[in-house]
Amino acid sequence: MIAGISIYEILTVTSILFFIGVYGFLTRKNLISILMSIELILNASVINFVVINKYLYPDMLQGVIFSIFIIAVAAAETALAVAIIINLYRQIASVEVKDTEIMKY
Amino acid sequence: MERYIFYILAVLLIVSAIAAVSSKKMLRSVIYLLFTLCGIAGIYFLIDYNFLAAIQLTVYAGGIIVLIIFSVILVHHIEMELEVAKLSKKLLVGAACALGLGVFLATIYAHDFKVVENFNTTTTEQIGLKLLSYEAGGFILPFELISVLLLASMIGAIVIAKGKKLVKSEKSNVESIQKNNN
Numbered sequence: 001m002i003a004g005i006s007i008y009e010i011l012t013v014t015s016i017l018f019f020i021g022v023y024g025f026l027t028r029k030n031l032i033s034i035l036m037s038i039e040l041i042l043n044a045s046v047i048n049f050v051v052i053n054k055y056l057y058p059d060m061l062q063g064v065i066f067s068i069f070i071i072a073v074a075a076a077e078t079a080l081a082v083a084i085i086i087n088l089y090r091q092i093a094s095v096e097v098k099d100t101e102i103m104k105y
Numbered sequence: 106m107e108r109y110i111f112y113i114l115a116v117l118l119i120v121s122a123i124a125a126v127s128s129k130k131m132l133r134s135v136i137y138l139l140f141t142l143c144g145i146a147g148i149y150f151l152i153d154y155n156f157l158a159a160i161q162l163t164v165y166a167g168g169i170i171v172l173i174i175f176s177v178i179l180v181h182h183i184e185m186e187l188e189v190a191k192l193s194k195k196l197l198v199g200a201a202c203a204l205g206l207g208v209f210l211a212t213i214y215a216h217d218f219k220v221v222e223n224f225n226t227t228t229t230e231q232i233g234l235k236l237l238s239y240e241a242g243g244f245i246l247p248f249e250l251i252s253v254l255l256l257a258s259m260i261g262a263i264v265i266a267k268g269k270k271l272v273k274s275e276k277s278n279v280e281s282i283q284k285n286n287n
Contacts, residue, residue, distance in 0.1 A: 001152060001153075001220075001222075001223065001224065002107050002108070002111055002151050002152055003107045003108065004107065004108040005107070005108055005111050006220070007218050007220055008213060008214060008218075009111075009115075010111075010148075011213050012210060012213070013115045013118065013119070015206055015209040015210060015213065016119055016206065017118060017119065017122055017141075018209075019202040019203075019205055019206045019209075020119070020122045020123055020126055020202075021122070021126070022202055022205070023126055023198055023199060023202045024125070024126030024127075026198045026201075027126070027189075027190040027194065027195055027198050028126065028187075028190075029187075029188050029189075029190065030131070030187055030188070032131065032173060032176055032177055032180070033126075033131070033134065033187065035173065036125060036126075036134065036135065036138050036173065037126060039138065039142075039165075039169065040122055040125070040126070040138070040141065043141070043142065043145050043165075046145075047145060047148060050149065050152065050154060050157060051152065054152045054153075054154070055218065055220050055221070056218060056219060056220065056221065057221070058221055058223040058225050059225075061227065061231060061232060061235045064154060064156075064157060064227065064232060065232065065235060065236060065244050067157060068157070068160060068232075068236075069247060069251055071160055071161070071164050071165070072164075072251045072254070072255065073251070073254065074165075074169070075164055075168060075169060075255075076254055076255055076258035076259075077258075078169045078172055078173070079172065079258055079259065079262045080258050080261055080262050080265070082172050082173070082175070082176045082262070082266075083261070083262040083263075083265040083266035084265055085176055085180065086176060086179060086180070086266050087265050087266055089179070089180045095180050095181075096188065
C-alpha cells in the first residue's frame, strides 16, 4: 500500500476517472472517441480491483488476476471494434454515430 | 514522498482524462489517453504490483493506443476537427455525471473499510503459480478460456476487417452495364 494514502483517496480518484469516461461516452459523436471512453471506464474499474485487493485482502491474488483478465478482454474488444470501424468506414465512408444506420455484415 | 507522487499522478490522470474526452482534435485526444494510461501504470508501481504495471504499459500504452492511432489515421484526416455536442447536452450530461459521482463518493465515504496494514510485495512467480494452479481457487480454466477468446477475436477481427471491397458500387456497375446491354 502507499504510505500516507488511505483507500478513500484512491477510490475517489478512480470514481472521478469513471465518470469522466461516462461523460465522454455520452457526449462524443465519433465511434473511435466512444471506444476511448470505454477504455477509461475499464481502466478505472481495474484500478479499483487492484487497490481493494492490496488494501483489504493483501494475502489474496484474486484482484490482480481478475484485472489481468479484464485487460485481456479489453484488448480483444478493442481489436474487434477497430475492425468493425474500418469495415464501416469502407461501406459508408464515415465513422460518425449519426451516419451509422446499417449494422449488417 | 510517495504521498506527493500519488497526488501528482492523480492530478495528471484527471487532467489528461478530461482533456482526452473534451479535445476537439482526434489525434491529440488519443495522446492524452496515452498519458492517462501511463499514469495508471504509475499507480500500479506505487502500490507495488510491478507485473501489472508492466502489463499495463505493454498492452495498453504499447498495443491498444497504437491500434487506435492506426484506426484514426486510416479513417480521418490528421488535423480533422471533431463535431462537438450541443452546450445544453454537455451541461445536462455533466450534471448527471456529477450527481452520480456524488452518490458514489457518499457511498464510499460512508462505508467502513477494514484496511490491513501491510507492505507485501507480490512477485510474478506467485501470480503465475496462481494462474496455472489446478487446485481449488486456481485459475487454470479462465486462463485457457481467455486464450481461446483471444484467438477467436483475432480471427474475427481479420475476417471483419478484410471484408469485400466496395461491393455496392461493383454491383451497381454490373446492373448499369446490364441495363445498357438491354
